[in-house]
Amino acid sequence: MKIISKISFSLSFLIILFALVFGACKNTKKEPITINNFSAADEIIKSIQVPTFPDTNFNIMSFGAIADGETNNSEAIKKAIEACFNAGGGKVIIPSGTFLTGPIHLKSNVNLHLEEGSIVLFSTNKEDYLPAVHTSYEGQELMNYSPLIYAYRQKNIAVTGKGIFNGQASNTNWWPWCGKEEFGYIANTPRQADEHNLPRLWEMSENNTPVSERVFADGYQLRPSFFEPFECENILLQGVTFTNAPFWVIHPIKSNYIRVDGVTVKSHGPNNDGCDPEYSKNIHINNCTFDTGDDCIAIKSGRNNDGRRVNIPSENIVIENCDMKDGHGGVVIGSEISAGVRNVYVRNCKMDSPELERAIRIKTNTLRGGFVENVFVKNIHVGQVKEAVLKINTYYGTYANQEGSFIPSIKNIHLEDIIVENGGEFGVLIKGRPENPVKNVTLTNVHIEGAKTPLSIENSEPVVFKNTTINGKEY
Structure with a gap:
């Protein structure tokens, strides 16, 4: 018993x-599942090795460059890069002075270095950017005008120094193609929205037309990006200034191990996003200043069918110690988002301008779909924004007919230790989808003042507030 x-x-x-x-x-x-561990961000940073180069210099003056701001130095810069590459790598030096050039194509093991006082002016002659190269426009691959600084399938490359890259884009060239009068567009002249431009590219994308057959450039009106490493690895961009860009400024695409350090972007043209990593991973953006005509930083992963075809999420991205001034958003994810974004860490940044519209923004729709998960934002000081501190919008649409069958997934969005002096129209603005509501959004130690509407939340799981106030009221 x-x-x-x-x-x-x-x-x-x-x-x-x-x-x-x-x-x-x-x-x-x-x-709620929370993996708010910024030690993961530190591990990402450690994984990005700074490229090193042989201690050999190739001054472009030795290859016939003339610093008068009028002579086209494309050939001299090309010869210097070729010589550096053939010698096993080193530093191509652009000395103090003003140098006009066409597009610059980088090669492996080359550090393009701008000495203090150097100014590189890029030609406004469209023919200088031919022949067309494999590039991308608003998240869709094509053959188009060469980016102003371009590297294709190269390893161990750098652009460094204290000089200025001036794209010379203005209301008399490049910018009018956006179709807006404020940027010089004249009625009944060609623009990117015309049937032979973007609609043609969208159709090719939907039909899975091979990229080699998506030929645009000469006779078309799709602007080139400024700095674009395409399918590259081990990239350093350090110290330089970009201004007057035709289109997106810093656009690493399908690339890995990228460090953007101490760079200044001051460019107020149309679609002048500061830094747009796309289909890329293991990225550290540190100590930069963004004063832009569009999003300061916009993380992307392809648009619509093309994004789903490529299917490379952008991931493991650390943004810290940056200063965001004018722009549509401080740190933005989307709207080209079809392959998804995950593991984004933002810390120790300042965002402040009467022309900064949002601090943190996620934008997509049911044509673009995609997913966004694991976004951690910590220790941010926001002076003022126009619209919202946090905006999540799954009904985003610049163009008509933005409804489709690809329901976005957005989850694990965490804001912590954030001070906002003037929150604009909304403190938190979320528009999710009833088919798949936004999930696991938390605000911890967030204090927002001056928001006209504290909260506007649709189709989201309950937002979790911990020691958070909006206009002095605790939530």
């Missing part, structure tokens, strides 16, 4: 223990 009693007791104990453990596990699953 004693043995049976002991067995019964043991079985009862095991059953109770199992129930407790199972119940605890079950309850745990209901809790």
Whole structure:
């Protein structure tokens, strides 16, 4: 009897223990999943090795460059890069002075270095950017005008120094193609929205037309980006200034291990995003200043069918110690987002301008779909924004007919230790989809003042507030 009693007791104990453990596990699953561990950001930074180069210099003056701001130095710069590459790598030096050039194509193991006082002016002659190269426009691959600084399938490349790259884009060249009068567009002249431009590219994308057959450039009106490493690895961009860009400024695409350090972007043209990593991973953006005509930083992963075809998420991105001034958003994810974005860390940044519209922004729709997950924002000081501190919009649409069948997934968005002096129209603005609401958004130690509407939230799981106030009211 004693043995049976002991067995019964043991079985009862095991059953109770199992129930407790199972119940605890079950309850745990209901809790928001938070992996807010900035040590992961530190590991990402450690994984990005700074490119090194042989201690050999190739001054473009030795290859016939003339610093008069009028002579086209394309050939001299090309020869210097070729010589550096053929010698096994080193530094191509652009000295103090003003140098006009066409597009610059980088090669492996080459550090293009601008000495203090150097100004590189890029030609406004469209023919200088031919022949067309493999590039991308608003998240769709094509053959188009060469980016102003371009590297294709290269390794160990750098652009460094204290000089200025001036794209010379203005209301008299490049910019009018956006179709807006404020940027010089004249009615009934060609623009990017014309049927032979973007609509043609969209159709090719939907039909999976090979990229080699998507030929645009000469006779078309799709602007080139400024600095674009395409399918490259181990990239350093350090110290330089970009201004007057035709289109997106810093656009690494399908690239890995990227460090953007101490760079200044001051460019207020149309679609002048500061830095747009796309289909790229392991990226550190540090100590930069963005004063832009569009988003300061916009993380992307392809548009619509083309993004789903490529299917490379952008991931493992650390943004810190940056100063965001004018722009549509400080740190933005989307709207070209079809392949998804994950693991984004933003810390120790300042965002402040009467012309900065949002601090943190996520934008997509059901044509673009995609996913955004694991976004961590910590220790941000926001002076003022126009619209919202945090905006998540799954109904984004610049063009007509933006409804499709690809329901976005947005989850695990965490803001912590944020001070906002003037929150604009909204503190938090979320427009999710009823088919798949936004999930697991938390605000911890967030204090927002001056928001006209504290919260506007649709189709989202309840936002979790911890020690958070908006206009002095605790949530």
